[in-house]
Amino acid sequence: xxxxxxxxxxxxxxxxxxxxxxxxxxxxxxxxxxxxxxxxxxxxxxxxxxxxxxxxxxxxxxxxxxxxxxxxxxxxxxxxxxxxxxxxxxxxxxxxxxxxxxxxxxxxxxxxxxxxxxxxxxxxxxxxxxxxxxxxxxxxxxxxxxxxxxxxxxxxxxxxxxxxxxxxxxxxxxxxxxxxxxxxxxxxxxxxxxxxxxxxxxxxxxxxxxxxxxxxxxxxxxxxxxxxxxxxxxxxxxxxxxxxxxxxxxxxxxxx
Amino acid sequence: xxxxxxxxxxxxxxxxxxxxxxxxxxxxxxxxxxxxxxxxxxxxxxxxxxxxxxxxxxxxxxxxxxxxxxxxxxxxxxxxxxxxxxxxxxxxxxxxxxxxxxxxxxxxxxxxxxxxxxxxxxxxxxxxxxxxxxxxxxxxxxxxxxxxxxxxxxxxxxxxxxxxxxxxxxxxxxxxxxxxxxxxxxxxxxxxxxxxxxxxxxxxxxxxxxxxxxxxxxxxxxxxxxxxxxxxxxxxxxxxxxxxxxxxxxxxxxxxxxxxxxxxxxxxxxxxxxxxxxxxxxxx
Numbered sequence: 001x002x003x004x005x006x007x008x009x010x011x012x013x014x015x016x017x018x019x020x021x022x023x024x025x026x027x028x029x030x031x032x033x034x035x036x037x038x039x040x041x042x043x044x045x046x047x048x049x050x051x052x053x054x055x056x057x058x059x060x061x062x063x064x065x066x067x068x069x070x071x072x073x074x075x076x077x078x079x080x081x082x083x084x085x086x087x088x089x090x091x092x093x094x095x096x097x098x099x100x101x102x103x104x105x106x107x108x109x110x111x112x113x114x115x116x117x118x119x120x121x122x123x124x125x126x127x128x129x130x131x132x133x134x135x136x137x138x139x140x141x142x143x144x145x146x147x148x149x150x151x152x153x154x155x156x157x158x159x160x161x162x163x164x165x166x167x168x169x170x171x172x173x174x175x176x177x178x179x180x181x182x183x184x185x186x187x188x189x190x191x192x193x194x195x196x197x198x199x200x201x202x203x204x205x206x207x208x209x210x211x212x213x214x215x216x217x218x219x220x221x222x223x224x225x226x227x228x229x230x231x232x233x234x235x236x237x238x239x240x241x242x243x244x245x246x247x248x249x250x251x252x253x254x255x256x
Numbered sequence: 257x258x259x260x261x262x263x264x265x266x267x268x269x270x271x272x273x274x275x276x277x278x279x280x281x282x283x284x285x286x287x288x289x290x291x292x293x294x295x296x297x298x299x300x301x302x303x304x305x306x307x308x309x310x311x312x313x314x315x316x317x318x319x320x321x322x323x324x325x326x327x328x329x330x331x332x333x334x335x336x337x338x339x340x341x342x343x344x345x346x347x348x349x350x351x352x353x354x355x356x357x358x359x360x361x362x363x364x365x366x367x368x369x370x371x372x373x374x375x376x377x378x379x380x381x382x383x384x385x386x387x388x389x390x391x392x393x394x395x396x397x398x399x400x401x402x403x404x405x406x407x408x409x410x411x412x413x414x415x416x417x418x419x420x421x422x423x424x425x426x427x428x429x430x431x432x433x434x435x436x437x438x439x440x441x442x443x444x445x446x447x448x449x450x451x452x453x454x455x456x457x458x459x460x461x462x463x464x465x466x467x468x469x470x471x472x473x474x475x476x477x478x479x480x481x482x483x484x485x486x487x488x489x490x491x492x493x494x495x496x497x498x499x500x501x502x503x504x505x506x507x508x509x510x511x512x513x514x515x516x517x518x519x520x521x522x523x524x525x526x527x528x529x530x531x532x533x534x535x536x537x538x539x540x
């Protein structure tokens with residue numbers, strides 16, 4: 001298969017899964033065996049979405065959620081990367097932080113929401129914070145494993161060429177861990193979306209999660225579906241954006 | 257007496273008329289003991305060795321005989337448990353050594369050009385002043401066309417050329433090479449050995465190269481140091497009589513080559529057996 005042929009095949013396969021899923025959904029919905037109020041055909045959702053943009057504030061909800069995701073993501077990921085690098089490079093830091101990191105890592109983060117609300121209220125700060133907490137240790141642990149799995153030879157090369165500790169940190173540990181850091185960030189982005197939708201369920205005022213939950217409660221099922229689809233597309237676009245950033249920052253990490 | 261050398265390195269001059277302080281490298285009574293679960297492990301046992309300025313010394317020995325440990329101590333990456341290592345600097349200022357490591361040591365996140373210029377960047381040289389050295393070294397190792405490539409786009413042999421250029425870029429007094437061609441296929445290895453001979457003719461660096469290949473040792477060395485296994489010490493030092501500049505083909509077809517090969521192999525055979533026996537008892 002030519003490179004071009006392979007590429008076409010890739011695009012076709014990528015599109016095939018959602019198309020097949022939507023078609024199956026459409027057929028089942030129209031077959032009359034399910035209640036269309038709860039299982040509306042996807043083709044009917046387009047009009048709902050258009051009216052939601054026009055009459056409700058769908059775009060506003062998306063913006064609110066997106067701001068919370070990106071804000072909380074940066075708030076958690078940047079310190080997470082720094083802690084991870086420190087844990088990877090210094091064993092006392094690693095041994096000291098490991099019990100906390102692994103214990104908190106295992107808590108479903110949404111369970112911390114009451115605590116965050118007690119401490120910070122229900123405003124935007126609290127939303128950013130719950131996202132940041134959710135991903136902080138995830139990013140830190142991935143970064144740490146990136147540093148630890150880096151071939152010690154690279155550090156020897158740098159030391160042999162008389163690199164200072166800072167130069168080893170910036171020129172070897174950081175760039176060498178970038179692939180692992182991005183693996184962590186990709187997971188963290190998914191978590192951010194999960195946590196923010198959950199948070200908006202529990203503290204519904206604005207955002208995609210609030211939209212889904214409120215639509216469900218007033219049985220505006222079509223709106224609920226639009227909310228779900230928007231969430232899925234949002235998640236996909238965010239990952240796509242992160243991939244693009246990775247390609248720019250880590251141009252060297254390609255299979256040979 | 258003048259040698260066409262690009263850099264003001266320790267030239268052949270010092271070998272012809274030795275500096276008062278003598279050798280470029282003086283290893284005296286060096287031992288290195290590692291802690292291990294089964295008790296202290298003597299990796300290097302009481303090695304004494306002098307390397308002259310501009311000399312090409314090759315160390316051969318069985319796997320795991322402490323060759324790499326010795327080289328790492330000379331590079332300053334490890335400290336002897338006892339004994340002393342002195343690196344003299346005939347030119348005031350630089351005492352630095354540069355090591356070409358075994359295996360994949362080229363930074364995957366830097367382009368070929370950036371890898372070669374790395375040591376100069378650490379030394380604080382500006383991009384423009386790095387560029388000149390980088391370019392001439394890339395042309396020396398035949399990698400000019402690949403300056404902007406990343407290591408994953410290169411073959412293993414090309415990556416090793418980059419590693420050699422990176423070490424030469426800092427104009428070291430002493431070039432340390434730890435099985436630099438060990439991971440290469442035989443034909444690529446021959447090519448790189450010839451290139452190393454050519455580069456050495458031009459720069460006349462003091463070189464210490466570790467290998468397990470007797471062929472490689474005889475092709476490259478002025479003297480071959482044969483090491484024992486467990487603990488590693490120097491069993492014999494064999495002068496290699498072939499003239500310079502050297503050609504691989506001439507060396508290999510020289511009748512003395514076979515005699516020297518046999519001599520070194522006789523010295524090594526027992527050690528290799530011993531190393532294998534011990535490896536069976538305590539796998540590494």
